[in-house]
Amino acid sequence: MFEAFTDVVPSFFGWLNQGPLTLTIFLHTVIILPMIWIYFQEKKRLENEN
């Protein structure tokens, strides 16, 4: 999952981009997970309203 950092100039995104844990997978994860949280919050709110 983690591989040695080989970029010329070290950076957070450079580190994130090493190996199979790509930037794309990371970004989709951090964007989608809070949406699931929002989903359940809204579901609860709708149930309480009824």
Add this chain to the structure above:
Amino acid sequence: MANKSVWSDNRFWQRSATWVTGFASVLLIWLTFDTSVQIAMGNDEDLKNGVTKRVPGPTVINYKITYEMDAKRGHEVPVIGEKENFFGRDDWSEEEAGALLHLGKLGSQAKNCMDCHTLLGNGAYYAPDLTKAWLDPAWGPNGAMQALTAKETKEEAMAEFLQHPDRYPTHARMMPDLGITAKEAKGLVAFLKHMSSIDTNGFPRNFGHMQGAINGK
């Protein structure tokens, strides 16, 4: 009354859109600053002290540049070696080298190199990519171009070719005479040499394995 679905609830979509837009904005601003650091040009001190920069300072024209396989990174990288004469000198100051590169950059824009070539991947696909043109073995001591242009060095051969490309039919798609002056040609060669020293994460892919990339042999 039947339960209202979350999917048809406006508030869910509003909050999701706010989150995605907000997160993406922060991310893009962060990436902009992150990139600025990555592409910041180095200086003469870095070169003297052997500090590796993705984009070396203009005085890199005083050094020999080679293209070597980096096993760890899995592609070739430009390696800045010992001092090397560039148009008979290896002591171009930061100001002189900077001015020469600037002239070359303006020249490349004025003559619209990108109308046919690509520079760092940007431009047209009619003529070869010039990102690593300086490292093309065709211009090296064993390449055809020095003999063809009757010049002793790579930079002089390149400058001669740029001034009279119509005299050297090296490619099926011949480069036209663009009226490049000797001074401009010098700047353009410096611009190309500096560009070849930029660490482009191995772009263009497999360039080092192309024998005479310009001639396509």
